[in-house]
Structure formats: structure tokens, C-alpha cells
Amino acid sequence: MSNVYYQEKFEDRHNGPSSAQVDDMLRFLGVNSLDELIEQTIPAPIRRKPLNLPKAWSEVAYLDKIAQIAEKNKVFKSYIGQGYYNVVVPGVIQRNVLENPGWYTQYTPYQAEIAQGRLQALLNFQTVVSDLTGLEIANASLLDEATAAAEGMFMLYSARKNKDANVFLVSPTVFPQTLDVLQTRAVPFGVEIRIAEITASNLSDDVFAAFVQYPAADGTIADYKDFTEAAHAQGITTCVAADLLSLTLLTPPGEWGADVVVGNSQRFGVPMGFGGPHAAFFATKEAYKRNIPGRIIGVTSDSNGEYALRMALQTREQHIRRDKASSNICTAQALLAIMASFYAVYHGPEGLKNIASRIHDLTKLADRAIQALGYEQSNASYFDTLRFKVGDQIGALKAEALDNELNFYYNEDTVGISIDETTTFEDIQTIVKVFAKIKGISQNDLDLAGLTPELQSVIPDVLVRTSPYLTHPIFNSYHSESEMLRYIKSLEAKDLSLCHSMIPLGSCTMKLNATTEMVPVTWARFGGLHPFAPADQTSGYMQLINELNDWLCEITGFAKMSFQPNSGAQGEYAGLMVIRAYHESRGEAHRNICLIPASAHGTNPASASMAGLKVVVVKCDDRGNIDVEDLRAKATEHAADLNALMVTYPSTHGVFEEPIIEICRIIHENGGQVYMDGANMNAQVGLTSPGFIGADVCHLNLHKTFCIPHGGGGPGMGPIGVAAHLVPFLPNHQVVSVSGEQGISAVSAAPFGSASILVISHAYIAMMGGDGLTEATKIAILNANYIKARLEEHYPILYAGANGRCAHEMIVDCRTFKSVGIEVADIAKRLMDYGFHAPTVSFPVAGTLMIEPTESESKPELDRFCDALIAIRQEIAAVESGEVDQKENVLKNAPHTAAMVTADDWGRSYSRQTAAYPLPYLKANKFWPSVGRVNDSQGDRTLICSCPSIEEYAEA
Missing domain, CATH: 3.90.1150.10 (Aspartate Aminotransferase, domain 1)
Incomplete structure (x- = not known):
């Protein structure tokens, strides 16, 4: 037969063993075929029919197809801001970190001796955050700014002195997506989110902490020193969401007394990516070091007395503390934090300040030029964001801006413009011409050639930063590309990754992250989109997300997916909150008992606790399986209040438990829902499925089963699939509607979580079939x-x-x-x-x-x-x-x-x-x-x- 019909199959590249090796292993096991082995492994009652998915694409064909999809995304110049900004990714970092399997295939640095490189890079990240925020301790990243703020709220609530206080006082000028997530997290604990002006007069006895944005979402900069002192005098703490780059110019919140500072490091050389992934940060005072959520990289020594690094204070983690943990998160955004840390190393303190100063100067330039046209600008002091009142001309201005491929932030009769690192003088000229045209001023009447920024500062003297930062030699030594390249490679050489050998971690599924799957992630038409861009500019993303939704629904047996959760633990939390909303809709809000087997993953009880549920542990038998009679007894005992069962399948012990269908039936008969942990989905795909087994909701670790790399401890994605009756309750979003009216409020900052890395899982499924x-x-x-x-x-x-x-x-x-x-x-x-x-x-x-x-x-x-x-x-x-x-x-x-x-x-x-x-x-x-x-x-x-x-x- 001619080879003209032969087309190389990606499947043969993804799967490690050759057909001859498969035969050898089968003989060693004493079976005649793979199907015979599967029959001995997976109970017959849960075997499903074959997957109905499109025919597998070759790698070449897929790249051609995804390029066509990407072309449907329109990458306009974004001045939307709201926590997301265009950046310049230094080529030396993009090529040698983001695109390098020596960095993106590493696992979480639990084995410190073979992880010293990424540990050092993450320690650098902590140093950047600590120095710029003015606080003593920072962690090695969190999932996004909104969830970091929610973690701050929960930490301060848990540590509050007045245990009767339950109000979190929130400024009306915080980012809307942050407020959305705060409201979600507040519900299970009975915390009241009170939106009010941040003044001493609003510090009532029922307030335990206050939260402000610095600079505010509308761009203004305020001095909170007196407010913070007044709050502390009443035993009230303060949490601040700050723009990390602005803190090179502004007085850091730690210097005016903030207890917690959170934010996003996306501006440090990480593309917007339609919402993520980006490394959030969390800094706080030394007093909270044992309460701070997430991972902390600490300095210690090795057996030879030499400098060494490790993940410190791991006893705080949910794997050990379970439902008593300070947080349910078991991942971070390590790869993105590493990128941000290298960005800071590459530019150094002076380089960062120059970038911030240039942004600020161009903002002042735009302010002066547009005001000269007769527009009123609302912000007396600002860093990078302006607000112009345009009244009933807003529609015409928006249309003209879109004609010039510009996206601004529109709010009633005002237009917001946020300047970023990529903005040029010519971009300012284009913006000014748009505003001028609405006033009827022609391009010929504009004299822009002589425009220069005003010399006087618009930052109040009291808020001008005077303290030094990033004084360590690491941030002052590697500013040429050759020096930076060698520094990156010196750290990479200290780390074991999938480049070296298999990483045989149970429950973590360290599988191939194929190059073809990774390539589109760095394309501008995926990386350059703002998550709040107009819908007609994002049709490529919508096609990708909708196709992935359909494919994952076929794989899982569910009716619909939500891609908002940006980690497995976030998926657990989102799923439990969806179940909570379902019970409430039926008038059964009292259901608060969550059954969890003793063998469960540590995030399960931690997530249940965060969702406001009471954990009841179900016994396991001597073979490690769920004790069905103990489950039945406890489900019956708590039938009136049963909320859910959290079950991992196959079990955490690596076994397909025979009675799983009966287990699901017991829960349903007693009024509960079945939440399946998808950590072990790699043993289900194509052979069985959560929906077929009887689960109501399941999260998928896309960074496990569906090939998104672990990145040294993150990024991750934890979308949830749900049965039809739970679809109405899937997470919504305050800025971009992604669910119905009954949908719970947001669980992550971006509408589709870390959207840019969904292309990896899309590629994997498309090429495998x-x-x-x-x-x-x-x-x-x-x-x-x-x-x-x-x-x-x-x-x-x-x-x-x-x-x-x-x-x-x-x-x-x-x-x-x-x-x-x-x-x-x-x-x-x-x-x-x-x-x-x-x-x-x-x-x-x-x-x-x-x-x-x-x-x-x-x-x-x-x-x-x-x-x-x-x-x-x-x-x-x-x-x-x-x-x-x-x-x-x-x-x-x-x-x-x-x-x-x-x-x-x-x-x-x-x-x-x-x-x-x-x-x-x-x-x-x-x-x-x-x-x-x-x-x-x-x-x-x-x-x-x-x-x-x-x-x-x-x-x-």
C-alpha cells in the first residue's frame, strides 16, 4: 500500500510505549490484550460507550486550524485597565522561561534539593513583593487578585480581636471583579460586605477590617494613613489591593500601616491572556506568618551547612490541616511568579521606576492634551488612569474609538483611559485625535508635535515614595541580555523537570506537555486580549471555549462546564457553592453536612469548610475502600441536613471501587448531591465518566489529565462540569455575563479563569480524538x-x-x-x-x-x-x-x-x-x-x- 495515505498520528507521539513495548508489558502481566486488562480493572457496570468526538487532527493540521480560530480575535489597543494591562515580555524571558520545558514542566517544589532554581526565583518574587509593598513577609503567589483579596478578608476575619464583628468595609472604588469574588466568599461565613466611603466615621463596632484599592479602580490616589491609624485604634485591620508597578513611585501601603496588601503582578511581563494566568501576590506583617495563605519560600541550610531554600511552614497546608487549614488552595501561579521575578531582575529598581515614570508621564500628557480640547478630567491625582466626563457624547466617542481600534473603559457618562508599558507617544496622539473629532476639531487643527508632559507632579508629596527597594545584588546585576540569559540558565540547571526523567507523582499526573499544544499560548491573538474586551472582538476565544465545553461534556457525561475556576481547589469550592445554591433554590438552605471519606484529598475537607459545610468523615475498610455501610448509616443519620458527598474516583488509593453507583444512589436517596473530585480523571477518560457513574458535579484538573503543564507549582485550571439540574447555578461574573440569573457570583477574577491556557487542553483533545x-x-x-x-x-x-x-x-x-x-x-x-x-x-x-x-x-x-x-x-x-x-x-x-x-x-x-x-x-x-x-x-x-x-x- 502506498504511503501517500499515511498521516502521522499525534497519539503515537503522546503515548510513551510503542506497540511492541505494550505487548511486552502485557505478557509480563499475564494478559492477552489491553482490553482484557481493562476488564480486570474497571467494573463492568460503569463502562461507557465510546467517545463521540471529532476525528483526530494531525499536529500540522491543528496548528493551521487554531491559527484560523485565533484570527477571529481582534487585538485592539487596550486602555481598559481594571487590573489588566498590555506589557512587553522581554524576549530573553519569553524564550527561556515561558517557552522552555525546563521551566514549565517542573512540579511543585516539595522536594527542595532538586528544586533550588525555581525556589530561588520564587524567593526573588517574594522579595519584590515585600520590598514594593513595604511589608515584612510575602508568599510565593496566589491565583489572581480577586481571590487574593478574598484570602485576605478570610485571614483578617479569622484573626479578628472582636469575635462579634462581621463587617468587611469595602471602598466603592475597588475593581468590580474583586468585589464580585469577595461577595461569594463572604456568604458561607456570614460576613457582611458593606460598601461605603473609607472614612473614620464609617468605622463602626461591627467592622473587623476595611479594604481599599490603591490606586483606586477609577484611577484616583488617596492618602489612607490617618484612616489606617484610626482603624487600628479601634482594633480594626486594613487590607489594600495595590498596583505593584505604581509602588515604585507611590508610598507603599506598609509604610502607612496596612496589615495586608494584595494584587496582581501581571504588569511584570506577563501577557493579559484574556484574564490569565497571572501571579497574584499577598504580603502581610510578620505577626501573620503562620496564617498567611499559600506557599512561602524560606531560607535554611543543607546537610553541609550551605545556603538552601525550601517551602516553609508546610504544616499550615490543607493536606495536613484539612478542614482546619487557613486556606483550601494547593497550587499557586509559580510559572507566572517566576516570569514576574525575572522581569524585576532584568529591569532592576531603576528600570522599573523608569517604566512606571514613563507610563505616568504619558498619562499626564494625555490628560493635558484632552483637557485642552474642553473635556473635564475627574482625577486630581493619579498614576496611570484618567476619567473624562463626556455626557451624551459617550456613544459617539465609543464608536470613533472602535473605528481606530481602541478600547476604553466606559461607565455611564465617563470614559476611563489606562496607560501601560506598551503605550507610545504616537498612541497618545491617536487617542487625542479621537477625542478631538467628537468636539468637531479636525486633525489639521491639532498641534500635537510640541506636546510634552507637564513637569509638576500630580502625585501628592505625602504619597511620593522615598524609601529604597530591590537593593539586593540579584536585582542589580543581570541587566544585559547575556547576563540575564546565564542567570536564568544557572537556576534552570538546579531543577529536575520532565526534561530529565519521569516524575512519578501519584495524584498529580505529570504527563507530556506537547510542544504543539504549547505553541499557540504565546500568540498575540490569544495573549493580547483584555478579559473585558467587547464580545465582537473575542469570537475566536468563544469558539475555542465552546468547542472545549462540548468536548469535555462528552468526556465527563455532564450538561455544561464552567471554566472560571483557575485551580482544582477553586473548582472544588465552586462546585460546592453551586450545590449550595441548588439546595437554596429548593428551600433547603439548611443542608450543611458534607460526607467525606477518610481517604480523601486534603483539599476536599478544606473546600467544604470554606463553603460553610460541616464535615462528617466516612470510614474506609481494610482494603482502603469506602465503608458502604458506614456511608449508608451516616447518610441516613444526616438525611435532613445532607448537602453532599465528596468522592474521588478512582479512589485516592488508586482503585476503581466496585460499589460507586450504589454510593451515589445512597446520597441521592437521602437528599444530597455527589461531588466527584476529578484528580484521577486520567483513569476515566473514554472508559467511564462522572456523569455516567452518577455524580452531579466534578472538577477537572486540566493541568493533570488535559496536559496544561504544572509550571513548577502552577498555573492550573479547575473547570467544573455539572448535571443539567445544576446548570442554572454555574458561576456568573459582574462584568461579563457567563451564566444565568440564578448563577452564583464569581469565584475567580476573570470570566473564564486562566483563559489563555485553555488552548493547551483544546489542542490535546483535538489531536488525540x-x-x-x-x-x-x-x-x-x-x-x-x-x-x-x-x-x-x-x-x-x-x-x-x-x-x-x-x-x-x-x-x-x-x-x-x-x-x-x-x-x-x-x-x-x-x-x-x-x-x-x-x-x-x-x-x-x-x-x-x-x-x-x-x-x-x-x-x-x-x-x-x-x-x-x-x-x-x-x-x-x-x-x-x-x-x-x-x-x-x-x-x-x-x-x-x-x-x-x-x-x-x-x-x-x-x-x-x-x-x-x-x-x-x-x-x-x-x-x-x-x-x-x-x-x-x-x-x-x-x-x-x-x-x-x-x-x-x-x-x-
């Missing part, structure tokens, strides 16, 4: 069972299904090794010497490793990983036999750095060869951890979360 997606699920299950079969002769495997099969992941029990002093952490650190990231450690069972290989890894890579774990088991056996000392051995000293192995003084009871090259493959491909074992307890005792000088570090 229904058959390809189903095959990928089968291969994921095959790969997991192959690892299980190879390891179970050496390690106990905790749980399995009725036929002895696991789903897409399995749990390796390491608890028996404690008897000879070997902890699961020792195995995790020793794996680094073999060139691997550890599997998930001590979750969901303490002292275990949870392994998930995904479908993207080939048999040779699976074998290499198994060989490493088997070799480590032999090293443990040497300790068990007494051949090796329990305290002085290769596991306890792991990982071994190049500096340790090449030191003049070795002094170990084992050879350098054993330490560094325990298996032959390492001779050809060795990844060296950059630091020895990190001292966790020291980092928590002496918390340093910004870049210290050598002197400061030594002193600490």
Missing part, C-alpha cells in the same frame, strides 16, 4: 500495573481492586523500614541520586509512596525507575541485615551533590561510586542535586522569606 484519548487511558492503566507487577516482589503494595489490579496509580508501603531507622523521606532523597523525582510522599497514607507513571512514559523509562527503586530496596536490605549501619548509610546521607562526591575528604562507609553512580545508566546521564539534604526544622524556626545578604544569612 476520542479513540486516542481512550487509548491513552488504557496505556496509563497498563503502565501503572506494569510498575506494580515489577515492584510487588520487593515492596508491599497497599491496595488493589477485586482482580488484584490498580487503576492509574498505586501505593508502595515503606512503613516496615522504620524498624531499622529508614524513613520514607530517605527513599525519596535517595531517588534523587538515581536521577528521579520522588513519588508522592506520605499521602494519602503516612510512610508510603504513591506512584503514577501516566501514559506518556515508555517502557525503558518505567524500567529505569523500577530498577532504581529495586536497587534502593537492596540498599535497605543491607541495613536490615546489619551489613550497613542504621545511621551512617547511603540512604541517610542522600542526596549526594557533586561537591560532596568530589571533596578531598570523603569519610563515608561506602564508595563515591555507590553514592553517585549506583546503576550503569547514570554514567551517561547524571542529574546532580545542587544541595545536600535540606534542614526543614531550621527553616521553620528561623523563617527568612526574602533574599538575605550573606551577612544576614550568617547572622540568622
Whole structure:
């Protein structure tokens, strides 16, 4: 047959094992086909019919198709502002970070020894935020500005001195999307959002905190120093949403007493992307360091006494604290925070101030020129935003602006104009000509050539920044492109990513992020759109979102998706709030009991708590499965108040539990709804589905199952799919309507969450097609069972299904090794010497490793990983036999750095060869951890979360 009909299939590139490798693994498992393995793994009653999706596209065809879709987006010059601005992404950062799998395929830095590069970049981010806001401590990013503000509200509410106070006083000039999310988050806790002028006279006894925007949404700048002092005198705290770039010119809120400062770092070189992803920031006082939500990067030392970094104070996280956690978020926007930090490093303090000053000068220029035409400008003081009163001419002005491909912000009879980094003098001329035409002034009558900014400042003297910032050498050393490139690469070299080896994390699904899926993300027609752009400019995005909606509904068996939640935990929260609204619509607002199995992911109880629900834990049996009789008893007991069951499927233990349909039926019979956690959807696609099983709502981790990269700990997307009866309650948005009148208020800042990265999942589904997606699920299950079969002769495997099969992941029990002093952490650190990231450690069972290989890894890579774990088991056996000392051995000293192995003084009871090259493959491909074992307890005792000088570090 001629090859003229042959077309390369993307599926063959995405799935790791070749057909011959698949046959070898099947023979090893003792089955004749993939279908036979699936029959042994997935209960027959939940098997669904084949997916009805469009035929798979080739990579070339997809890029051509998505380019046509992108052409439907109109990228006008945006002066809308409201927290989103055009930026210049430095090419050295775009090429070497955003487009570099060495940065975007990394996992969350839980294994610090092989994550020092991104930890340093995130520490740099914290330093930028802390310095510019004037506060002592900052975290390593949150999801977006609106949810960061909500986290600030919740933290201050929890820490309030007057426990009877329940009012959050909010300025009327905050961003509308922020107010929307605040109102959503306030409901479950009975917090009253009171919109009122920020004056001392409004500080009543029932107020626990106040919230202001600085500069305000309308562009004005106000001095809140006296207000903050008055609030503190009454035991009331203050939260400020600030523009990070403006703080190079304005007095930082920390200097006038703010307790919390939140905002968005998008202006630091991250495209608008129709709303995201962008790294929000959260800064606060030292007193709140154990309450601050999100991740904190801290400075500590390694086993050699050298400088090292780690994620600090992890005991605050929901995986440990569960429903008592300070927040439910288990992700961040690490990749975007890293980009923002590199932007600050590249430009330095002077460069940032120059950019801000240029924006401010062009704003003053526009102000003077348009006022000269006879328009009234409302803002006496401002940074980058002007408001012009145009009265009944607003319609004509809008039409003329659109004719010139300009987007302004319109509010009744005023026009807002926000200037940004990309604005030029010629852009100001175009804006002025638009305003002039409405006045009947022709272009020939305008004299713009001699316009220059007024010298006098419009920033009040009391609000002009005088304090230094970004004085650390990191921000003053890498301003040429060659120096910046080398700095980026020096950090990248310290991190293990999917570029080096498989990352076998259970529950986290670290699968291929194909280049073709990533390419369109950086196109201007996706990156350059403001989330509030007029609808007729966004038809390309709408086509992409609608197609993805239809495809995911087919995959999940649901009626509709909401793409607003921009993380898995946000999806959980959104789903529970939708269920809450559904019960309320039926006159059953009292339903507040949430049943959660003991095996559940830690975000489940944390999300339930945030949604105002009372968690009742359901027992699991000795095999790790939900105890159906305990579930039935508790559902019956709480039938009058049952809100929902939160269930993960396959289970967190990596098993397709046989009675899942019965479990859903029990909940429905007792008046509740079934929320399915989609963390393990990679084992369902094409073979079963949440809707078919009987769930009412499920969130999807697009950064797991649907190929959006983890980015070193974020971005993520957690859209929710719902059954038909819940569709009316999907999240809406105050600025852009995306749901019906019954829809809950917004859960994220942007109408479609982190919209620009939806193209990745769209590409994945389009290029795989229904058959390809189903095959990928089968291969994921095959790969997991192959690892299980190879390891179970050496390690106990905790749980399995009725036929002895696991789903897409399995749990390796390491608890028996404690008897000879070997902890699961020792195995995790020793794996680094073999060139691997550890599997998930001590979750969901303490002292275990949870392994998930995904479908993207080939048999040779699976074998290499198994060989490493088997070799480590032999090293443990040497300790068990007494051949090796329990305290002085290769596991306890792991990982071994190049500096340790090449030191003049070795002094170990084992050879350098054993330490560094325990298996032959390492001779050809060795990844060296950059630091020895990190001292966790020291980092928590002496918390340093910004870049210290050598002197400061030594002193600490």
C-alpha cells in the first residue's frame, strides 16, 4: 500500500510505549490484550460507550486550524485597565522561561534539593513583593487578585480581636471583579460586605477590617494613613489591593500601616491572556506568618551547612490541616511568579521606576492634551488612569474609538483611559485625535508635535515614595541580555523537570506537555486580549471555549462546564457553592453536612469548610475502600441536613471501587448531591465518566489529565462540569455575563479563569480524538500495573481492586523500614541520586509512596525507575541485615551533590561510586542535586522569606 495515505498520528507521539513495548508489558502481566486488562480493572457496570468526538487532527493540521480560530480575535489597543494591562515580555524571558520545558514542566517544589532554581526565583518574587509593598513577609503567589483579596478578608476575619464583628468595609472604588469574588466568599461565613466611603466615621463596632484599592479602580490616589491609624485604634485591620508597578513611585501601603496588601503582578511581563494566568501576590506583617495563605519560600541550610531554600511552614497546608487549614488552595501561579521575578531582575529598581515614570508621564500628557480640547478630567491625582466626563457624547466617542481600534473603559457618562508599558507617544496622539473629532476639531487643527508632559507632579508629596527597594545584588546585576540569559540558565540547571526523567507523582499526573499544544499560548491573538474586551472582538476565544465545553461534556457525561475556576481547589469550592445554591433554590438552605471519606484529598475537607459545610468523615475498610455501610448509616443519620458527598474516583488509593453507583444512589436517596473530585480523571477518560457513574458535579484538573503543564507549582485550571439540574447555578461574573440569573457570583477574577491556557487542553483533545484519548487511558492503566507487577516482589503494595489490579496509580508501603531507622523521606532523597523525582510522599497514607507513571512514559523509562527503586530496596536490605549501619548509610546521607562526591575528604562507609553512580545508566546521564539534604526544622524556626545578604544569612 502506498504511503501517500499515511498521516502521522499525534497519539503515537503522546503515548510513551510503542506497540511492541505494550505487548511486552502485557505478557509480563499475564494478559492477552489491553482490553482484557481493562476488564480486570474497571467494573463492568460503569463502562461507557465510546467517545463521540471529532476525528483526530494531525499536529500540522491543528496548528493551521487554531491559527484560523485565533484570527477571529481582534487585538485592539487596550486602555481598559481594571487590573489588566498590555506589557512587553522581554524576549530573553519569553524564550527561556515561558517557552522552555525546563521551566514549565517542573512540579511543585516539595522536594527542595532538586528544586533550588525555581525556589530561588520564587524567593526573588517574594522579595519584590515585600520590598514594593513595604511589608515584612510575602508568599510565593496566589491565583489572581480577586481571590487574593478574598484570602485576605478570610485571614483578617479569622484573626479578628472582636469575635462579634462581621463587617468587611469595602471602598466603592475597588475593581468590580474583586468585589464580585469577595461577595461569594463572604456568604458561607456570614460576613457582611458593606460598601461605603473609607472614612473614620464609617468605622463602626461591627467592622473587623476595611479594604481599599490603591490606586483606586477609577484611577484616583488617596492618602489612607490617618484612616489606617484610626482603624487600628479601634482594633480594626486594613487590607489594600495595590498596583505593584505604581509602588515604585507611590508610598507603599506598609509604610502607612496596612496589615495586608494584595494584587496582581501581571504588569511584570506577563501577557493579559484574556484574564490569565497571572501571579497574584499577598504580603502581610510578620505577626501573620503562620496564617498567611499559600506557599512561602524560606531560607535554611543543607546537610553541609550551605545556603538552601525550601517551602516553609508546610504544616499550615490543607493536606495536613484539612478542614482546619487557613486556606483550601494547593497550587499557586509559580510559572507566572517566576516570569514576574525575572522581569524585576532584568529591569532592576531603576528600570522599573523608569517604566512606571514613563507610563505616568504619558498619562499626564494625555490628560493635558484632552483637557485642552474642553473635556473635564475627574482625577486630581493619579498614576496611570484618567476619567473624562463626556455626557451624551459617550456613544459617539465609543464608536470613533472602535473605528481606530481602541478600547476604553466606559461607565455611564465617563470614559476611563489606562496607560501601560506598551503605550507610545504616537498612541497618545491617536487617542487625542479621537477625542478631538467628537468636539468637531479636525486633525489639521491639532498641534500635537510640541506636546510634552507637564513637569509638576500630580502625585501628592505625602504619597511620593522615598524609601529604597530591590537593593539586593540579584536585582542589580543581570541587566544585559547575556547576563540575564546565564542567570536564568544557572537556576534552570538546579531543577529536575520532565526534561530529565519521569516524575512519578501519584495524584498529580505529570504527563507530556506537547510542544504543539504549547505553541499557540504565546500568540498575540490569544495573549493580547483584555478579559473585558467587547464580545465582537473575542469570537475566536468563544469558539475555542465552546468547542472545549462540548468536548469535555462528552468526556465527563455532564450538561455544561464552567471554566472560571483557575485551580482544582477553586473548582472544588465552586462546585460546592453551586450545590449550595441548588439546595437554596429548593428551600433547603439548611443542608450543611458534607460526607467525606477518610481517604480523601486534603483539599476536599478544606473546600467544604470554606463553603460553610460541616464535615462528617466516612470510614474506609481494610482494603482502603469506602465503608458502604458506614456511608449508608451516616447518610441516613444526616438525611435532613445532607448537602453532599465528596468522592474521588478512582479512589485516592488508586482503585476503581466496585460499589460507586450504589454510593451515589445512597446520597441521592437521602437528599444530597455527589461531588466527584476529578484528580484521577486520567483513569476515566473514554472508559467511564462522572456523569455516567452518577455524580452531579466534578472538577477537572486540566493541568493533570488535559496536559496544561504544572509550571513548577502552577498555573492550573479547575473547570467544573455539572448535571443539567445544576446548570442554572454555574458561576456568573459582574462584568461579563457567563451564566444565568440564578448563577452564583464569581469565584475567580476573570470570566473564564486562566483563559489563555485553555488552548493547551483544546489542542490535546483535538489531536488525540476520542479513540486516542481512550487509548491513552488504557496505556496509563497498563503502565501503572506494569510498575506494580515489577515492584510487588520487593515492596508491599497497599491496595488493589477485586482482580488484584490498580487503576492509574498505586501505593508502595515503606512503613516496615522504620524498624531499622529508614524513613520514607530517605527513599525519596535517595531517588534523587538515581536521577528521579520522588513519588508522592506520605499521602494519602503516612510512610508510603504513591506512584503514577501516566501514559506518556515508555517502557525503558518505567524500567529505569523500577530498577532504581529495586536497587534502593537492596540498599535497605543491607541495613536490615546489619551489613550497613542504621545511621551512617547511603540512604541517610542522600542526596549526594557533586561537591560532596568530589571533596578531598570523603569519610563515608561506602564508595563515591555507590553514592553517585549506583546503576550503569547514570554514567551517561547524571542529574546532580545542587544541595545536600535540606534542614526543614531550621527553616521553620528561623523563617527568612526574602533574599538575605550573606551577612544576614550568617547572622540568622
